[in-house]
Amino acid sequence: MDNTALKERILALVPDAEFQENKQFLTFIIPPAKMHDLAVTLKTDAALAFDYLFCLSGVDMVKFLEVVYHLESTAHGHQLVLKTRTADRDNAALDTVCDLWRTAEFHEREVYDLMGIRFTNHPDLRRLFLEEGWIGHPLRKDYKDEVNIVEL
Amino acid sequence: MNSFFKYFADIFRAVKSLLTGMKVTGRYFFSPGEIVTQQYPENRKTLKMYDRFKGEVIMPHNEQNEHRCTGCGICENSCPNGSIEILQDKIDMPDGKKKRIIDKHIYHLSMCTFCGLCIKTCPSDALAWGQEFEHAVFDRAKLTKILNKPGSSIIKDIVE
Amino acid sequence: MKEVINLPVKNIEEEEYHINMGPQHPSTHGVLRLVVSLQGEIVKNLKPHCGYIHRGIEKMCEKDTYPQIIHLTDRMDYLSAHINNHAVCLLVEKALEVDVPERVKYIRTIVDELNRIASHQLWWCSFGMDMGGLTCYFYGLRDREHILDIFEESFGSRLLHSYYTPGGLMMDIHPNFQKSVKDFIKYFRRKIKDYDDILTGNIIMQERTKGIGILSKEDAISYGVTGPSGRASGFACDVRKHHPYGVYDKADFQEILGTEGDTFTRYMMRMHEMRESMKIIEQLIDNIPAGDYSAKMKAVIKLPAGEYYQRVEASRGELGVYCISDGNKTPYRMKFRSPNFSNLSALDHMSRGVKIADLVAIGGSLDYVIPDIDR
């Protein structure tokens, strides 16, 4: 499926998805409530078959927190980037996708640890790198740590 | 009957594979010429590092105790770890202008990651790699070095 | 008289206990802690605990300029330092739409492959050590030393080179480079037979690894297990083939796929890959075009605002660099999708129901490098 067909297909599935210009990948911003349903379709639909989640990253855009999913279909070779956003910085929560792509289990734990986004229905959501009881989430832009982060 | 032969074929195959492995170690045991160990402290005299070896950052000086550093501070900015500190000084030139020269080029070897960005970015090629690699000291303070030698001055024809 | 305490009667056969493998354990290859639930010697499940060497490279990248990031990516997967640097350089070049000279592409490809061989040599010897064959370790290191000597001669250091810069290379290759690489290939083609004799063909090793730690193709894709480990399961994930960079499109090499997905296949994939890498180097080494060793770059590199993603094939799998730039000289957000991180997540799945000795073998065949997991 080429990018134009894919674009139409995604917009048909989620009409309120927002298309974002990007030179490399076809990028959509998906409302968080519809993310998991869309992911199920992307994974299971034979024509789409996005079975390989090659990157999952959390981004702090100050106004909102964002999770970026880089997807690829090993059968068809097409790629897609999805983003979901949440503006709630204190209790950020999004749906997990680790029931579809098992690799997301670790990636989501990493995002939770460093970015502070909770993933609902995640089987084992604990901090991955930092110890339990660490205050704050270091990759957030407003994270302050006078002791460990040395400004040059 | 088939499994009977397989039993012995397995044993034969296993013994053969084990003997192949033993042949390799046995061969090396009897060929001391293959020994690759360097006798390090003994071979100090003959041990020569490659020309490009990154041992430490040095500032080459010529016979007149002159270096090429103008004290511009580009190396300080490009260092990712802050291992270079430059203390600048101003001197009066004969034509009345003030000129910036370097007072101390401080290099913290203990913080250096040997990325080479200071040497690459230096506009006047004042820095270079030294081949010294025996840096172990008992006092951490000794790892902070001043690269320009005392009493040194800048080579005349260097301009920024 | 002592009071008799009635302990709850447990079925000892079904009782589980936990042992901590790591952070200091000979076979975790670094500071990784695996909390293993055991029943006798059978592994019931395991939980990896990471973060013992977490340095926050992604956070540090937000403070560093693009040329400075290179020295950080060196230290992620230190065994494929060149390849990590390649990813960042390609990302910057793609964002700036810089055309790097052909010479740079050739040199980068050759050096990447040398780095891959060196990494696989170290994997081979430490895998041998995990299996209990200590002699393997010295044979692997002996041969790796030749590559490190080539690196030292040309780039000045043996492990963390910081040789690539956005737009090109730090310096040109040493005049002896081509000759020493060709000598090495000749030498290693002879010595790799030792590897087969002492470990590959060994009946003990084969019996210990065949049919152990099976990962199906679907699981490999789902867990994102890439590199030789993924290809052993039949997952065609070689970035060099599917999204070529450098001059891999000009080189003739095979993407070898396994079918079994067990420890032995993962072992064989890496053995094949060393030979394929030698093939690539042989094709390219004599054809390095003359030219500049770096493209003209501005003194301060600023990426146009936007998002960039670059994938390369590191020696353990697919390395992805995701960069969000806001137009400054430092990236707004830098994310590394490191291969070992995803490979590690499949360890629990693969090692259920095997023995402790097999767990060590599976871990060895995944070849994880802990600083790459923790970053």
Place this chain on the structure above:
Amino acid sequence: MNFSIYDFTSFNQWIDQFLRAHMPGFWAVAIEMTIIGLAILLFYALVGLFLVYAERKVCAFMQNRVGPNRVGPYGFFQTIADFVKLMLKELIHIKNADQLLFNLAPFIIIIASFMAIAAIPFAKGLHAIDFDIGILYVIAVSSLGVVGILLAGWSSNNKYSLIGAMRSGAQIISYELSVGLSLVTIVILAGTMQFSQIVEGQANGWFIFKGHIPAFIAFIIFLISSTAETNRGPFDLAEAESELTAGFHTEYSGIKFAFFFLAEYMNMFIVASIAATVFLGGWMPFHMGGWAGFNHIMDFIPPFVWYIGKTFFVIWIMMWFKWTFPRLRIDQLLTLEWKYLLPINLVNILIMAFVVLMGWHF
């Protein structure tokens, strides 16, 4: 044939008579026992230290290295330096460990190997005690060491140690069979279990040549299973370094660790001596039938040199195993014993009995 020039029997008798002439019989025996005990202890320590050095050198050469070369000429005093270091190290006190058993275990292991060495004939007349059931005694005593390993693993209060000890238990119980049966094969040929008579029986040819095919098979099986019994080489599951960090002696330090270390090498020395004595003629020189001149020259090499040479040859083969092969897994270990070594061994005994019955041996 005449070995009288190197015969220790008359020397021993002379000492005995000398002592008995000057003191009551009880004291004479006591002094003799002390002398023998001290001699064996000295020999034990020297051989242990030398074997550690030898192993390091052998493995270094197999791995393209030089090995220890800093302390003394060719690093010869390296192990002595190591031993001094181990003696000076702190003995770590383990909380919640069973102190009595924990401290007892190293001694059990070292006593077991110490007892086995008593029955081994080093030269004609040069052995502490010549049992008429020598082989049986050595097998029985050398398998006592596993008690020490089990106690060490159990009392350390460490799961790695426990796993290592349990593996070792399973391993030694299985491989004890093969060791015993492969020796039985030779006992059939020799017709005796007394070490001195077994050696004398090899005056006109070592048993490995006399018994040809079945004796050779028994030798191979003995090598494999005795390597397993000493927890060495590809069979070092009990201390599998990459799996169990150090297995049953994970928690030991200092001199207690040195005991384990020494005992491992001494056990290797003992099984190698048994192999040398039973299969390769012990202190008996190499003789070729009909070559009188050659045999005469061989007789001039002292029997003790023959014995040590053969023993170190077997030890070298065992080291060669260890530094070549990867480690077996516990189920493979048991498969090898119960599915391969044991049946082959039993058939081999039958073949040997048949060969002896028909007089087909040399």
